[in-house]
Amino acid sequence: MxxxxxxxxxxxxxxxxxxxxxxxxxxxxxxxxxxxxxxxxxxxxxxxxxxxxxxxxxxxxxxAPRPGPVERLLGWAGVPEHTARLLVATPALRLSWLGAIALTLILTVSLAWVAEPMVFLGAAPMLPLLSVAVSFGPGLDPTYEMGLVAPIDALRLLFLRVVAVVAATAALCTLACLTLPDLSLAAAAWFLPSLALTVLALLLATRFGMTSAAVAVAAGWTLLVGLTYNAPFTAAGQVTSAVAAAVAFALLAHRARGLDPARFFPRRTR
Structure with a gap:
């Protein structure tokens, strides 16, 4: 029809x-x-x-940008695509920075063989702290400006990157532990102080900025180890580090929510 x-x-x-x-x-x-x-x-x-x-x-x-090996690995591990893209932009997860961390660990382990394991225990807690410090800020983060204006929770981005950076650095430190001349449970005593230093630096960064906070915390840790020697690596020191990390994390979660992202990482000066 x-x-x-x-x-x-x-x-x-x-x-x-x-x-x-x-x-x-x-x-x-x-x-x-x-x-x-x-x-x-x-x-x-x-x-x-x-x-x-x-x-x-x-x-x-x-x-469309082609995903690199790290991004593909995160995808295979079940990490959502947008989260993986945020993580691979983290400067401290680049092979160059991880290579520098590995070289530092090789040097500290070598000194531990020549001198004593305290060299490694004193240096290892600062490596995750320094890695977190270089993960943010206008001079190092290629996505810094986008992160300030993107419709994402700054606190979520902060914690995502911190967890990824600390996990990667801690894995390298754990491998270094296995090569220490005195391999025992004491070789892992760097982890809790490292966690406390990192969270404390993030808490101070809400007021002073990440770079200043990291430098201050690293200097304080160096002074503490110099004055007390192995006290932070005893059982009492480990408990103190765990309590300090928990308190700092609670204060950070309370203080950081609702803050302007630029309060963590000041804008680039022109």
Whole structure:
């Protein structure tokens, strides 16, 4: 059966562009089922739009950044794509920085063999702290400006990166522990002080900025080890470090929520 009327060209253009609403939409679709002439005309109108969409999709696919090995590894581990993209932009997770951490650990372990394991225990807690310090800020973070204006929770971004950086650095320190001349449970005594130093620096960063906070905490730790020798690595010292980390984390969570991200990491000065 042929139709005695046809859909106007303007209405077909609206339908091809997806801008045709009811009840006209229902009428056009019902007519197209029974009218080959209008279907043929619709094909001619829709082809340029489909062709443009196809080229746009191709351009987007060609311009899309290709995930690197770390991002692919995070994807295989079940990390969401947007979270993985945030993590791979972290400067302290780059191979260059991790290589520098590994070199530092090799030197401290070598000194531990020549001198004593205290050299390693004193230096290891500062490595995650320094790694976190270089993970943020206008001079080091390539996504710093975007992070200030992006519609994401600054506290979530902060904790995501800190956990990833501390985990990567702690893994390297753990491997270094296995090469110490005196391999025992005492070789892992660096971890709790490291956690306390990192969280304390983050807490101070809400007021003084990350760089100043990291320098102050590292200097304080060096002075403490110099004055008390192995006290932080005894059972009492480990308990003190755990309590200090828990208290600092609670204060950080309370203070950081609702703060401007720039309070953690001051804007670039021009």
């Amino acid at each position: 042929t139709s005695s009327w046809h859909v106007t060209t303007d209405d077909l253009r609206l339908y091809a562009a997806g801008r045709c609403g009811p009840p006209l939409l229902w009428s056009v679709e019902s007519h197209l089922v029974a009218c080959p002439a209008c279907r043929e005309q619709l094909t001619g109108l829709a082809e340029p739009a489909l062709l443009g969409d196809g080229w746009a999709a191709l351009d987007a696919a060609l311009d």
